[in-house]
Amino acid sequence: CLTKSTSSERGWPCSARCSNCRRKAAEAVFSSLAKLVRYRGLIQTLVVRDLKARYRGSVLGFFWSFFNPALLLFIYTFVFTKVLPSSHPAGMEPFALFMFCGILPWTWFSSSLLESSNTLIAGGNLIKKVLFPAEVLPIVTVLANMVHFFLGLPILAAFVLYYQRPIDPFELLWLPVIVLVQLTLSTGLAFFLSALTVHFRDLKDLLGNLLTLWFFATPIIYSVEMAPPDMQWWLNINPMTHLMRSYQEVLFFEGSFDHRGWLLALGAGSIVVFLAGYFVFDRLRDSFAEEV
Numbered sequence: 001c002l003t004k005s006t007s008s009e010r011g012w013p014c015s016a017r018c019s020n021c022r023r024k025a026a027e028a029v030f031s032s033l034a035k036l037v038r039y040r041g042l043i044q045t046l047v048v049r050d051l052k053a054r055y056r057g058s059v060l061g062f063f064w065s066f067f068n069p070a071l072l073l074f075i076y077t078f079v080f081t082k083v084l085p086s087s088h089p090a091g092m093e094p095f096a097l098f099m100f101c102g103i104l105p106w107t108w109f110s111s112s113l114l115e116s117s118n119t120l121i122a123g124g125n126l127i128k129k130v131l132f133p134a135e136v137l138p139i140v141t142v143l144a145n146m147v148h149f150f151l152g153l154p155i156l157a158a159f160v161l162y163y164q165r166p167i168d169p170f171e172l173l174w175l176p177v178i179v180l181v182q183l184t185l186s187t188g189l190a191f192f193l194s195a196l197t198v199h200f201r202d203l204k205d206l207l208g209n210l211l212t213l214w215f216f217a218t219p220i221i222y223s224v225e226m227a228p229p230d231m232q233w234w235l236n237i238n239p240m241t242h243l244m245r246s247y248q249e250v251l252f253f254e255g256s257f258d259h260r261g262w263l264l265a266l267g268a269g270s271i272v273v274f275l276a277g278y279f280v281f282d283r284l285r286d287s288f289a290e291e292v
Helices: 016-052 061-084 095-122 136-162 175-199 202-216 229-237 239-251 260-291
Strands: none
Touching: 016 136, 016 260, 061 095, 061 136, 095 136, 095 175, 095 202, 095 239, 136 175, 175 202, 175 239, 175 260, 229 239, 239 260
């Protein structure tokens, strides 16, 4: 056992001292997490600042949050009705709307991870301040992109009504649960990436390629049923498969929401990822000011 023992712990078995250290580490992590509630005002201020800075100097400004999803959906509609009208099964019509149900949450997820990988480095002037809580920076990144996701939902809802897709109001109640699971998972991964990228700068360059691979390995531009049998094992262990399928079943496909069991299992796993990500972040916290 390499841990330093206190005077009251001397003479304890090594395993007992290690167990005590693990317990204290866990208590420290949960104590730090409890303090996040005190920073809600700071988080809100930084989210608003991030949203304003994103469109500063543009003519349309914040309205791009609505126009970007609408333009994206119009492009998909043109491509899959005029250019590639027979590239998908008939049961997935309108295919542009099917894709949009997955691409909208994927954009939130991928943008959160990409931006969080650089958030501590970009916010180095804030981290070097003694009392500034560094963990709010990845949280702000995820929440700011979640706002853009929410602003894209009215566009999605308008096209769902336009295409007269049958939406079950009771199944729609699952949508906040799906969003909460994605928020938890994204924040946990953001903690991991933001902390590790401070020490391994190559990670942010590698991440873009990994997310591209992850995108095509997730049923967004195809359905789960279209995947070859030898890929089903990957789809089952891919957390984004269950998130995307949940969005598609609630917002696009007819019938009952049969994927809720997978969603709840993913919710439990997302909590584990969140706690593990924050633990890594908390252990590396003291080195941030020196590295950035």
